[in-house]
Amino acid sequence: MKPNKFYLAAFSAFFIWGFFSLALKPLHNYPSLDILFYRVFFSVVLMIIINVAFRRKIILQNWNHFNAMTAKQKQSVTILTLVGGVFLSSNWFVFIYVMNHVSVKAASLAYMICPILTTILAFFVLKEKLSKWQWFAVMISALSCVLLSLNHFEDIFYSLVTAATYAMYLVSQRKNSELDKFLILTIQLIFTAIILLPFYPNYSGDLPTEALFYSCLLVIVVFFTIIPLFLNLYALKGINSSAVGIMIYVNPIIGFLLAIFYYHENVSTLQLFSYFLIMISIVVFNEKLIFSRKASNIPVEIADLK
Known part of the structure; x- marks a missing residue:
């Protein structure tokens, strides 16, 4: 299969996530943990219905296929799937809190940092090789993140936590390719729901009654959870974690534009310059793909994502 469809899947996932604040911000009066509870529970119900039907x-x-695996393969698939569920749910909670109680800019900054952490983790954990141009792009990204963090310690702290959890999710799932991606995602969310369920009676607020809550939640579950996560996992089948990681920049650029x-939200000249550096780093990181297309005059195909 040509790699274009995998790049398109990764780009589409993060493009969609860039608009997440539009559905999440209207729920800022609700506790972050409540939003997490209902997001996970509703996602599980919908995904089980899709799988069964x-x-x-x-x-x-x-x-x-799972039964035909060796004991070692079964153990690896099980651990990677469940650990991925823990990383994913942790990322969701921190992101919801940052978006609704810190700032949209801080949430965007998290996904500026995430590609750098993903690239470094993939290099050390998965032994993924990077070209000199790609390392140069990482250095540009690191510089931009340092500039963005100046005089914003709280932003950088929460952003680092958010970024680290998602980077670990991406790296762990790169090796988790034995089973169907949608099924893996369903199992991860079921596992997350099982973890959260005992905490729901004591840590949840009153049952929401407003139509706004459930309409926003439906949008979050379908358009900002199931669809982009499936596209994200699908992309990892055909391109490495570093390439998917660098695509994350699409998300915060859109989020940053929405913030402005x-x-x-107030934005300084330094922050604008930092985001400009980010866009340069994306081009540099993908220079091989960009210039090879130009050289061969092969148009990008809008591939079927089945």
Whole structure:
């Protein structure tokens, strides 16, 4: 399969996530933990319905494939899937808190830092090799993040925690390719729901009754959870963690633009310059793909993401 469809899947996932604040910000009056509870529980219910109604044959095939694995392979798939669920749920909670109680800029900064952490983790953990141009892009990104953190210690602290949890999720799932990605995501969310369920009675607020809460939550579950996460995991089948990681920059660039023009948050000249450096780093990181396309005059195909 050509790599274009995998790059398109990664780009689409982070493009969609760039607009997450539009659905999440209206819920800023609700506790972050409540939003996490209902996001996970509703996602699990919807994904189970999808799997049972439309994907029973795929589930059976994957079950047979899992049974045919060696004990070591089964252990690896199980650990990677469950650990991925822990990283994902941790990332969701911190991100929701930062977006609604710190700032949209801080949430965007997290995903500025994430590609750097993903690239470094992939280099040391997965032994993924990077070209000199890609390391140069990482250095540009690191410089931009340092500039963005100046005089914003709280932002950089929360951003680092958010970025680290998602970077670890991406790296762990790069090796988790034995089973169907949608099924893996379903298992991860079920595992997360099992972890959260005992905490729900004591740590949740009153049951929301406003239509706004459930309409926003439906949008979050379908358009900002299931669809982009599936695209993200699908992309990891065809391109490495570093390439997916660098695509994360699409998310914070959109979020940063929303922070300026929609939420009217204050932005300094230094921050604008830092985001300009980020865009340069994206081009530099993907220079091989960009220039090879130009050289061969092959148009980018809008591939079917099945």
